[in-house]
Amino acid sequence: MSIKGKAYLVGAYEHPTRKAEDKSVAQLHAEVAKGALEDAGLTKQDVDGYFCAGDAPGLGPLSMIDYLGLKLRHMESTDTGGSSYLIHVAHAAQAIAAGKCDVALVTLAGRPRSEGSSGTQPRSWGAAVPDGPFEAPYGIVTANSYAMVAMRHMHEYGTTSEQLAWIKVAASHHAQHNPHAMLRDVVTVQDVLDSPMVADPLHRMDCCVVSDGGGALIVARPEIAKQLAGKTRRPLVKLIGAGESPRGQSGGKLDITTSGAAWSGAAAFAEAGVKPADIQYVSIYDSFTITVLVQIEDLGFCGKGEGGRFVADGNLISGTGKLPFNTDGGGLCNNHPANRGGMTKVIEAVRQVRGEAHPKVQVKNCRLALAQGTGGQLATRHGSATLIFERV
């Protein structure tokens, strides 16, 4: 059974805050849920499916469901880090197609900025994690994990720091138009190279922001989506393809320059029946510049190893480049709430397909968009997820 056309994105909301010292995490979840329902023109009583990940406080989804006062017949809390919310959209479509729910709510929220989180701190998943004893002593953190991928990519393919910097430059060109973006200054390749080295070869400007906030999505059955569109006269955002793929260390037979996007992307393209060349806008997870480069290659927008040349010279800038990406400014400049960037990737793709992105970055006649997420750590274990949307 395919999910192609079985579900629509009818609501999307990005919290405007980037620092929420005066709010609780649960409160942020509720605020984004409210925002997404209002965007969709639905009420809480319409929701019968709920999806959240590890950022939601409590045992799986239970505390949030009770806190929000939801009455449900479907719930799920798959957690693959920052890509969870793309997987939630795909699983919501599966649940809708199987008749298990009609309107699914997906929420994400967190306060890493207020709580002093950073990508140079170790993260522990508990003493029973089998890989922990073989990794924690060596100081694996988010930044040096992705940096090892960048270093190996440079070694295998000749990718340069200047090429990686172009990804940040493109994001900054977009962020200047987003009043909510954390970093709105347009930067140059030289600015990126001159920023302090965090983890060789990644500079500070190769890294995403740490921000508080969140976002939510509403996924609905086609009949409901069409009724709502009749009232709002907005274009419909149809999910036409989805893929997910875990990737790890393969028992020590490493190939860290290829991400799970090679498989999740292929699955999503096959289901949608479209090719990379058909896609007019992409949201690509940008925890770091290297994350974007690897995923663009693995999704097939260019050949493996050609990503450096592909992203250079403004090729990702909307209006001038061939592959406009992250037109909200992405995680690199706009927002990376809860240290999990997948939610905002889906939200900006929805804006593009609806024609509701900022006019300066809106892709003309955007009919096909792709959202791509990578959660966990690229160099150790990660979950990749790909969604393809069509405007109807």
Added chain:
Amino acid sequence: MNYQDRKIPAPAVNPENKAYFDAAFQGRLLIKKCASCGEFHHYPRAICPHCFSDKTEWRDAKGTGTVYTYSVLRRGVPVPYCIAYVALDEGVSMLTNIVDCDLDAVRIGQKVKVVFKPTDGGPPVPMFTPA
């Protein structure tokens, strides 16, 4: 930048990995080989991640290999350190640190050999230095 010692968190020892860390106390690096499929794997498991056989055996690794990739973390930490994957001569790669050398001179493909560094209240852990 020369290597500096840092406080290394102790690994969580459990019944499945105890032999590995007991050997580390003796300065021996163990890796697992599967008697059924003949493949090495790392990190070590009771059941082979390649063929799912339970006939996995501890072997002494030669303790030599090459740097597969690395990165020196320079910001947000008390002491900069070089994380790396080292490809062991047996054919599997392990996450580790490169130590006792000029960290700015570490390169992919460089030959390295194992040394053991003490942890904070636990067994020593294998790290690598230029061979």
